[in-house]
Amino acid sequence: MAVGFVKAVEGRTTLLVPELSLTAKVPPKTPAFFNPAARLNRDLSMLAYRAIALSLPAKTFADSFAGVGARALRVATEIPEIEQVYGNDINSIAIEAAKEAAGLNSVSEKCHFSIDEVCKFLLHGDAEGERFGIVDLDPFGTPARHIDCVLRAVLDGGLVSITATDTAVLCGVYPEVCVRRYYGRPLNNDYGNEVALRLLLSLLALTASRLELAIRPVFVHATMHYLRVYATVSVSSSEANDVYSNIGYIMHCFNCGHRFASKEYDGKSKCELCKTGLRVGGQLWTGPFHDKEFVKKMLAQNPDTRCKKVLDASLEEISEVPYYFKADEISSKLKTNPHSVQKIIEKLQSAGFAASRTPLNTSAFKTDANIIQILDVLRK
Numbered sequence: 044m045a046v047g048f049v050k051a052v053e054g055r056t057t058l059l060v061p062e063l064s065l066t067a068k069v070p071p072k073t074p075a076f077f078n079p080a081a082r083l084n085r086d087l088s089m090l091a092y093r094a095i096a097l098s099l100p101a102k103t104f105a106d107s108f109a110g111v112g113a114r115a116l117r118v119a120t121e122i123p124e125i126e127q128v129y130g131n132d133i134n135s136i137a138i139e140a141a142k143e144a145a146g147l148n149s150v151s152e153k154c155h156f157s158i159d160e161v162c163k164f165l166l167h168g169d170a171e172g173e174r175f176g177i178v179d180l181d182p183f184g185t186p187a188r189h190i191d192c193v194l195r196a197v198l199d200g201g202l203v204s205i206t207a208t209d210t211a212v213l214c215g216v217y218p219e220v221c222v223r224r225y226y227g228r229p230l231n232n233d234y235g236n237e238v239a240l241r242l243l244l245s246l247l248a249l250t251a252s253r254l255e256l257a258i259r260p261v262f263v264h265a266t267m268h269y270l271r272v273y274a275t276v277s278v279s280s281s282e283a284n285d286v287y288s289n290i291g292y293i294m295h296c297f298n299c300g301h302r303f304a305s306k307e308y309d310g311k312s313k314c315e316l317c318k319t320g321l322r323v324g325g326q327l328w329t330g331p332f333h334d335k336e337f338v339k340k341m342l343a344q345n346p347d348t349r350c351k352k353v354l355d356a357s358l359e360e361i362s363e364v365p366y367y368f369k370a371d372e373i374s375s376k377l378k379t380n381p382h383s384v385q386k387i388i389e390k391l392q393s394a395g396f397a398a399s400r401t402p403l404n405t406s407a408f409k410t411d412a413n414i415i416q417i418l419d420v421l422r423k
């Protein structure tokens with residue numbers, strides 16, 4: 044074992060990780076990067092990969108930024124349906140640790156590790172030069188520069204999973220950077236993380252359509268520090284032609300809190316409720332985030348409480364509304380004590396509106412009622 048590395052068990056897998064990464068507040072990038080706090084991210088990955096493993100066109104998994112192999116080794120050890128696992132990183136110390144840990148888990152035969160630039164690794168393909176069944180991309184910062192290579196590396200009917208950690212950019216702190224990376228404007232507001240996920244998905248969908256491919260999101264989630272999307276990919280120019288049926292804008296009024304999805308953006312709309320200026324988010328993905336059948340397959344694996352919480356809310360979420368409302372935003376408009384999210388949902392439903400929780404914020408809800416209708420319902 045390399046100096047400074049220790050064993051750490053995650054899931055059913057033994058990893059070799061830098062000792063400092065287990066104690067430091069921010070895990071160091073040298074000698075190798077490992078983030079123990081990303082366990083939820085990896086736990087959800089295992090549920091998602093297992094949900095699709097049997098229907099993959101090839102039982103292969105590619106981890107573009109493998110680091111010490113945390114995700115790749117867990118796939119190799121915990122998902123027997125995946126037959127071959129390819130892990131790549133530019134850091135040779137990290138890859139040495141991953142190789143050694145593969146031996147500890149008795150999965151060396153199905154694991155292939157390489158030290159290469161990401162796009163070179165992805166386009167090289169598997170041992171036969173074929174595309175992969177699942178391609179994961181979990182970089183430091185933005186995934187934008189690697190999206191083309193990821194899509195070119197996955198098989199028809201395969202899955203891509205992509206993490207973005209440039210959340211400040213996607214949530215609206217640096218709008219110009221967001222526009223050049225994701226071709227859409229962010230909204231720095233209460234539901235910025237939902238807009239962020241939709242910007243990431245629209246870049247993925249539009250890039251796919253340029254490559255005669257179509258994507259279909261099956262699961263997404265977000266925390267303070269990252270956003271993550273899972274989407275199946277199919278080779279279909281007719282589906283690619285339809286890409287704009289799921290691309291649009293979210294219009295938001297920072298004066299009265301009104302928000303709505305729109306196919307078109309004319310640049311000069313006024314808020315229909317208060318007649319002041321609207322701000323625009325997008326272009327972005329306005330279609331569904333989740334394939335409910337896929338989420339059910341993830342839930343059927345008896346996940347732990349943290350994963351189950353995310354999955355239950357994903358299953359419940361109404362998919363036709365591409366934004367949410369925070370409970371405290373509503374209570375401050377009503378000048379009352381905060382209502383519980385559950386109470387708000389019940390009241391909206393009994394008034395005839397669609398309403399649900401959202402997995403993206405535990406103190407928020409989704410509804411097809413507009414802001415005036417919400418306030419009216421809650422005043423009663």
Ligand SMILES: [Zn+2]
Nearest residue numbers: 296299314317
């Ligand atoms: Zn307004």
